[in-house]
Amino acid sequence: MTSLANWLTQHKQQLKRIDLELLLCEALKKERSWLFAHDDAVLTDKQSAWLNQAVAQAKNGKPIAYITGHKAFWTLKLAVNEHTLIPRPETELIIDLSLQLPEAPTQILDLGTGSGAIALALASEFPLAHVLACDLSPNALSMAKNNSEANNITNVSWLESFWMEQVDPEMSFDLIVSNPPYIDPDDPHLLNLTYEPRSALVAENQGMSDIIHIINNAMAYLKPNGHLLIEHGWNQGDEVRDLLSESGYIDVQTHQDLAGKDRVSSAIKPHAQ
Numbered sequence: 001m002t003s004l005a006n007w008l009t010q011h012k013q014q015l016k017r018i019d020l021e022l023l024l025c026e027a028l029k030k031e032r033s034w035l036f037a038h039d040d041a042v043l044t045d046k047q048s049a050w051l052n053q054a055v056a057q058a059k060n061g062k063p064i065a066y067i068t069g070h071k072a073f074w075t076l077k078l079a080v081n082e083h084t085l086i087p088r089p090e091t092e093l094i095i096d097l098s099l100q101l102p103e104a105p106t107q108i109l110d111l112g113t114g115s116g117a118i119a120l121a122l123a124s125e126f127p128l129a130h131v132l133a134c135d136l137s138p139n140a141l142s143m144a145k146n147n148s149e150a151n152n153i154t155n156v157s158w159l160e161s162f163w164m165e166q167v168d169p170e171m172s173f174d175l176i177v178s179n180p181p182y183i184d185p186d187d188p189h190l191l192n193l194t195y196e197p198r199s200a201l202v203a204e205n206q207g208m209s210d211i212i213h214i215i216n217n218a219m220a221y222l223k224p225n226g227h228l229l230i231e232h233g234w235n236q237g238d239e240v241r242d243l244l245s246e247s248g249y250i251d252v253q254t255h256q257d258l259a260g261k262d263r264v265s266s267a268i269k270p271h272a273q
Ligand SMILES: C[S@@+](CC[C@H](N)C(=O)[O-])C[C@H]1O[C@@H](n2cnc3c(N)ncnc32)[C@H](O)[C@@H]1O
Pocket: 084, 085, 086, 087, 088, 091, 111, 112, 113, 114, 115, 116, 117, 118, 134, 135, 136, 137, 140, 161, 162, 163, 179, 180, 181, 182, 199, 200, 201, 210
């Protein structure tokens, strides 16, 4: 019979403490705060067996979120699977920046929604807004819809679309957000990301092709004074700002994530466009 405290000690060389705790939470169907108060609780045989295979998978490189089947993003718990990128904490910068806009947006477009992370976080923060969330992957959209139901969020609609291609050209938005694929196909870091869909991670032209497409096409869907927020790689800020300025956007800025790295660029459609 193993207590939680003993199990954590026995496995501390194998995985990070936070990952062990997340696996324990999943095995016991409890929150982390419960673990801290009950570290003398004893694991059942079934829980131990599940934890052993989960640790083995994690040691083989399978992300914890794919083992537990979910990931926390903003205030939400989101289900993820092999069709969806695991939402990253740095993407929460898009939500932070949206909350700092001078006026609350009422029409929001999320391009490449994946698990629905950005769309659902914005929909929950702006309950009077409507969010349209697009993705090329029907499997990702189906996961995103499940996440909206599980989180009781109803002010989002979902559209299968190559970026904005299927969006009604009559529609216009106060805010367009996107975390597109932006990794260079030759980036060696991809070797550590083999579990996530390549189509969610990689873009041609040194990771820039989807960013360029979005920048070139978003203006037509923005209201005058509408905002574009786009996530990109830590080393793509200069290029993204140049592209935004060349395309006629104003107030072009790049914002840093909690690690101090360039992560999201923002721009505004001028009134005259
Ligand atoms: C980096 S993931 C972001 C997922 C989610 N927004 C997040 O931040 O966690 C990029 C998403 O863009 C989608 N995608 C890739 N190419 C696309 C395209 N041409 N049109 C629409 N969506 C696309 C992928 O399926 C994936 O869900």
